[in-house]
Amino acid sequence: xxxxxxxxxxxxxxxxxxxxxxxxxxxxxxxxxxxxxxxxxxxxxxxxxxxxxxxxxxxxxxxxxxxxxxxxxxxxxxxxxxxxxxxxxxxxxxxxxxxxxxxxxxxxxxxxxxxxxxxxxxxxxxxxxxxxxxxxxxxxxxxxxxxxxxxxxxxxxxxxxxxxxxxxxxxxxxxxxxxxxxxxxxxxxxxxxxxxxxxxxxxxxxxxxxxxxxxxxxxxxxxxxxxxxxxxxxxxxxxxxxxxxxxxxxxxxxxxxxxxxxxxxxxxxxxxxxxxxxxxxxxxxxxxxxxxxxxxxxxxxxxxxxxxxxxxxxxxxxxxxxxxxxxxxxxxxxxxxxxxxxxxxxxxxxxxxxxxxxxxxxxxxxxxxxxxxx
Amino acid sequence: xxxxxxxxxxxxxxxxxxxxxxxxxxxxxxxxxxxxxxxxxxxxxxxxxxxxxxxxxxxxxxxxxxxxxxxxxxxxxxxxxxxxxxxxxxxxxxxxxxxxxxxxxxxxxxxxxxxxxxxxxxxxxxxxxxxxxxxxxxxxxxxxxxxxxxxxxxxxxxxxxxxxxxxxxxxxxxxxxxxxxxxxxxxxxxxxxxxxxxxxxxxxxxxxxxxxxxxxxxxxxxxxxxxxxxxxxxxxxxxxxxxxxxxxxxxxxxxxxxxxxxxxxxxxxxxxxxxxxxxxxxxxxxxxxxxxxxxxxxxxxxxxxxxxxxxxxxxxxxxxxxxxxxxxxxxxxxxxxxxxxxxxxxxxxxxxxxxxxxxxxxxxxxxxxxxxxxxxxxxxxxxxxxxxxxxxxxxxxxxxxxxx
Numbered sequence: 001x002x003x004x005x006x007x008x009x010x011x012x013x014x015x016x017x018x019x020x021x022x023x024x025x026x027x028x029x030x031x032x033x034x035x036x037x038x039x040x041x042x043x044x045x046x047x048x049x050x051x052x053x054x055x056x057x058x059x060x061x062x063x064x065x066x067x068x069x070x071x072x073x074x075x076x077x078x079x080x081x082x083x084x085x086x087x088x089x090x091x092x093x094x095x096x097x098x099x100x101x102x103x104x105x106x107x108x109x110x111x112x113x114x115x116x117x118x119x120x121x122x123x124x125x126x127x128x129x130x131x132x133x134x135x136x137x138x139x140x141x142x143x144x145x146x147x148x149x150x151x152x153x154x155x156x157x158x159x160x161x162x163x164x165x166x167x168x169x170x171x172x173x174x175x176x177x178x179x180x181x182x183x184x185x186x187x188x189x190x191x192x193x194x195x196x197x198x199x200x201x202x203x204x205x206x207x208x209x210x211x212x213x214x215x216x217x218x219x220x221x222x223x224x225x226x227x228x229x230x231x232x233x234x235x236x237x238x239x240x241x242x243x244x245x246x247x248x249x250x251x252x253x254x255x256x257x258x259x260x261x262x263x264x265x266x267x268x269x270x271x272x273x274x275x276x277x278x279x280x281x282x283x284x285x286x287x288x289x290x291x292x293x294x295x296x297x298x299x300x301x302x303x304x305x306x307x308x309x310x311x312x313x314x315x316x317x318x319x320x321x322x323x324x325x326x327x328x329x330x331x332x333x334x335x336x337x338x339x340x341x342x343x344x345x346x347x348x349x350x351x352x353x354x355x356x357x358x359x360x361x362x363x364x365x366x367x368x369x370x371x372x373x374x
Numbered sequence: 375x376x377x378x379x380x381x382x383x384x385x386x387x388x389x390x391x392x393x394x395x396x397x398x399x400x401x402x403x404x405x406x407x408x409x410x411x412x413x414x415x416x417x418x419x420x421x422x423x424x425x426x427x428x429x430x431x432x433x434x435x436x437x438x439x440x441x442x443x444x445x446x447x448x449x450x451x452x453x454x455x456x457x458x459x460x461x462x463x464x465x466x467x468x469x470x471x472x473x474x475x476x477x478x479x480x481x482x483x484x485x486x487x488x489x490x491x492x493x494x495x496x497x498x499x500x501x502x503x504x505x506x507x508x509x510x511x512x513x514x515x516x517x518x519x520x521x522x523x524x525x526x527x528x529x530x531x532x533x534x535x536x537x538x539x540x541x542x543x544x545x546x547x548x549x550x551x552x553x554x555x556x557x558x559x560x561x562x563x564x565x566x567x568x569x570x571x572x573x574x575x576x577x578x579x580x581x582x583x584x585x586x587x588x589x590x591x592x593x594x595x596x597x598x599x600x601x602x603x604x605x606x607x608x609x610x611x612x613x614x615x616x617x618x619x620x621x622x623x624x625x626x627x628x629x630x631x632x633x634x635x636x637x638x639x640x641x642x643x644x645x646x647x648x649x650x651x652x653x654x655x656x657x658x659x660x661x662x663x664x665x666x667x668x669x670x671x672x673x674x675x676x677x678x679x680x681x682x683x684x685x686x687x688x689x690x691x692x693x694x695x696x697x698x699x700x701x702x703x704x705x706x707x708x709x710x711x712x713x714x715x716x717x718x719x720x721x722x723x724x725x726x727x728x729x730x731x732x733x734x735x736x737x738x739x740x741x742x743x744x745x746x747x748x749x750x751x752x753x754x755x756x757x758x759x760x761x762x763x764x765x766x767x768x769x770x771x772x773x774x775x776x777x778x
Binding site for chain 2: 145146147148149150170171172173174175250255284285286287304325327330351353367369370371372373
């Protein structure tokens with residue numbers, strides 16, 4: 001394999017593909033590598049940890065076809081460190097030579113035969129607006145769990161609703177629900193559970209892509225953006241393949257309260273700013289307290305032996321005066337995810353879930369359990 | 375150490391005094407705190423009861439025989455802890471260097487507080503009065519240059535219950551650097567920690583009755599009679615050599631539990647009940663200490679003594695048995711246990727106060743929180759094995775006792 005390519009093109013492609021490369025060595029050493037496959041002028045880079053695979057295709061000046069697996073982090077670090085300009089890559093028997101200007105590197109290869117094959121995606125594909133999907137993912141993915149002890153909760157539940165697609169995620173402390181109306185990806189009654197890590201990467205990869213295609217297999221989901229060139233085509237694009245999570249997502253509907261007695265309406269930015277300040281004094285897992293009353297809301301935090309903070313915000317409040325406490329990060333995640341200038345916070349009492357939503361839009365809901373304070 | 379700066383504060387008949395404070399009608403009466411029924415043991419007795427010979431750890435029936443007129447009350451440990459916390463807060467007002475021993479004792483190092491609050495005897499007298507004025511409880515305070523002698527001094531300051539009545543104690547006894555050795559040497563040798571039923575006869579054979587007698591013996595003699603470690607230790611104590619500092623009890627850094635099996639266990643199935651039981655025990659201890667932790671550790675020692683540890687960190691601090699067990703089981707699943715396991719250990723670190731708890735969506739309605747509270751209450755009353763995880767009970771046999 002031999003090709004020439006602009007440094008910046010290669011830096012970006014390596015950066016994307018290596019995001020799927022497993023960070024903890026693991027049982028299969030070859031997974032610490034990135035696979036490079038050249039056919040004509042099309043170079044496909046693949047990184048994988050078996051659960052998640054990211055492939056990037058770019059157009060280069062190809063001289064000799066071939067396949068090789070390079071140590072991913074090292075290759076990315078080398079290319080990033082080079083001076084801007086053309087990079088020459090040539091792969092020999094056991095070594096890849098990377099050169100630019102007067103810099104020359106020789107890097108030992110990993111055994112290409114050991115690299116896992118990427119599952120073939122089914123032919124049926126649906127196309128989604130990438131911008132809308134990215135926005136929805138940004139709102140839902142943070143609510144998913146990172147705790148591998150409950151694998152089901154590490155996924156985002158994608159389910160067909162009457163007029164579109166619904167995304168749901170929960171880590172059992174909060175729950176985010178987002179509807180994408182008019183998007184029919186799944187057949188009625190169909191649902192899949194997609195690892196949130198993969199969707200987080202997808203949102204990052206899509207960037208300013210216009211459209212994204214989705215193909216659902218038995219065990220995998222494949223997302224593609226741009227002109228991904230597989231098997232000899234040419235073009236610049238990205239493909240992300242993720243294993244699906246098996247199992248029954250919890251019955252989230254029964255968790256959402258039908259109505260709430262108290263409702264706070266407050267500016268999104270002022271609330272986020274105040275939270276950002278007050279949480280400086282909410283250390284060692286202490287919560288931020290919200291005192292809700294006719295004058296609005298006052299945020300406060302006390303950390304024993306450290307200090308305390310208070311801040312009042314003008315807001316509209318209908319309901320009984322009450323104090324309710326939240327993990328400030330969880331509350332900020334929900335408020336941040338809301339679209340629009342104003343958010344509403346609906347509560348029942350200090351031990352029941354609160355609902356955060358946009359005042360202007362009804363397509364997003366964030367349910368948050370309070371912190372019980374003694 | 376020019377002047378004494380170590381205080382030993384010891385509450386007088388603490389549990390009984392709390393009962394009297396909470397129910398003033400008991401004042402002046404013999405009060406015995408203990409388990410209910412005749413099979414219980416006396417946990418504490420007021421001085422009025424001690425006149426009749428009632429002592430801690432005595433069987434209840436014996437106490438009833440000695441003092442038929444005594445008021446018997448059932449111990450309320452949660453309440454004692456609450457009052458003990460109030461005492462502790464008051465002590466912390468003097469100095470942060472407070473080392474708590476159980477519910478009713480503490481060492482204080484007031485070296486740094488003397489400039490503000492006066493010398494150690496003044497601080498001791500003030501503390502004693504404040505504890506009485508603010509909490510209605512009496513204590514005895516020993517002031518000495520060392521923990522060893524401060525503890526003996528507080529004992530000397532105690533009221534004394536004899537057959538004829540209660541003689542009020544000095545309240546505060548101060549032992550200066552100059553008279554420290556003489557004070558120490560006057561004590562019977564069994565006043566030293568570590569001189570018990572095993573050691574005492576051997577010392578008697580050497581003609582030792584008082585600590586002073588002990589101080590005349592050469593180190594070699596003591597080491598020959600008691601073994602090297604114990605001999606060396608008593609040799610030092612007899613010379614008032616005790617440089618243990620006052621260590622304020624912080625939040626524990628970690629809580630763990632491990633157990634060696636009588637025979638090696640093979641296969642995950644044989645280990646899961648043990649792991650679940652240990653997780654449950656660790657969780658109970660976390661709750662007792664008022665902490666919860668985010669990092670869970672599993673330790674496995676194989677038959678050939680090869681030892682491995684696995685750990686993982688979760689988002690929210692854990693202090694419930696079933697939650698901890700879930701993480702432990704997952705860690706266990708990553709270990710190849712086919713070689714046979716000799717020891718299993720479960721631990722939790724990254725601890726924070728559990729004063730506030732992030733609720734879970736599935737917590738709505740009566741759930742694990744209530745179950746856990748009920749389990750803790752049942753165990754306090756009926757013992758640790760009153761409630762066990764189903765995984766453990768399902769094995770159809772009592773939990774195995776640890777190999778000594």
